[in-house]
Amino acid sequence: MNKIILCEGETDAILLSYYLGKVAGWEYCKKAPDGIAIKSNTFDQSVNWYKKDDDRLLICSVGGKDKFAEFFRSTVMRPIVDAGAFSRIALVLDRDDKEIQSIEAHASSVFKPVVTTMKNNEWIKNSYMDAYGIEQAIDALLVVIPTEHQGAxxxxxxxxxxxxxxxxxxxxxxxxxxxxxxxxxxxxxxxxxxxxxxxxxxxxxxxxxxxxxxxxxxxxxxxxxxxxxxxxxxxxxxxxx
Known part of the structure; x- marks a missing residue:
C-alpha cells in the first residue's frame, strides 16, 4: 500500500525521513510505484520515496506553510481520485503561535474534497468519491509540532x-x-x-x-x-x- 506525508520544508522532510527510517524501518528508494508519477513543481519542493516490505511512503516538502493546498491540488489529488494512489495521508504543520483547534480547522480544509476531517495525533477515516463516482476511504493524520507549546x-x-x-x-x-x-x-x-x-x-x-x-x-x-x-x-x- 502507498502512503504520503506532506510537510512544510526540506528540514522537516530530512528529519522525518531520518526518524521514520531509524524508528519504523523505512528505507529510501529511487523508483516510484508503477503508475504514480508525482514530481516537485519548484526548486523549494522535494519528493522522495521510501519502502518497507511491500509498502511505499512518499515524503513531500511543499515549499512553505501556505503552499499545502496548492501542492495537493496540482500534484496529489488526481492520483488519489483517479486511481486511489494512497491509502493514508499525513500533514505535518508547525504550530507557531496558533491554537490546536484553529490548526485542525485549517488542516481539515487543505485536502478537500478528499479529506474533510483532521485531528492532531489521531488517524481519522475520511471518505471521498473517486473519478467513477464510487465512495472510497482514506486515513488522514495531522501532526502539529510542537504539540504542548508554541513554536515550530x-x-x-x-x-x-x-x-x-x-x-x-x-x-x-x-x-x-x-x-x-x-x-x-x-x-x-x-x-x-x-x-x-x-x-x-x-x-x-x-x-x-x-x-x-x-x-x-x-x-x-x-x-x-x-x-x-x-x-x-x-x-x-x-x-x-
Missing amino acids: LETLMLDSIAENSYDEAIVKRAGEFVDEMKTVASRYINGRRKEIKAHLGVTWAVQYPEKVFKLINEQILSVKWENSEVLRKCFEQLIKI
Missing part, C-alpha cells in the same frame, strides 16, 4: 536536544544569547521564526563547532533523534503510517 520544528528539535541535562544548559544559554543579539542584529534576526532558527544554529555551533560550515542536512543527520522521548511523543501516531 526547530523548537521541537531544541526540546529534544535539551533532554540531556548537559545540553539543556547549552540550549538555555544559546537562547539567552539570541535574545540579546537580536537587538543589535535586527537586520538578520527579525521575527519569531528567525529567532528560533538562530537559537538552533547557535546551539549547534557550540555542540559541533567542527561542523558549523556543513550543510543543514548533514547537521540533522548527525544527531541520534531516534533516542528522543520528545520526538517519540510527537511522532507516536506518524510512525504508524
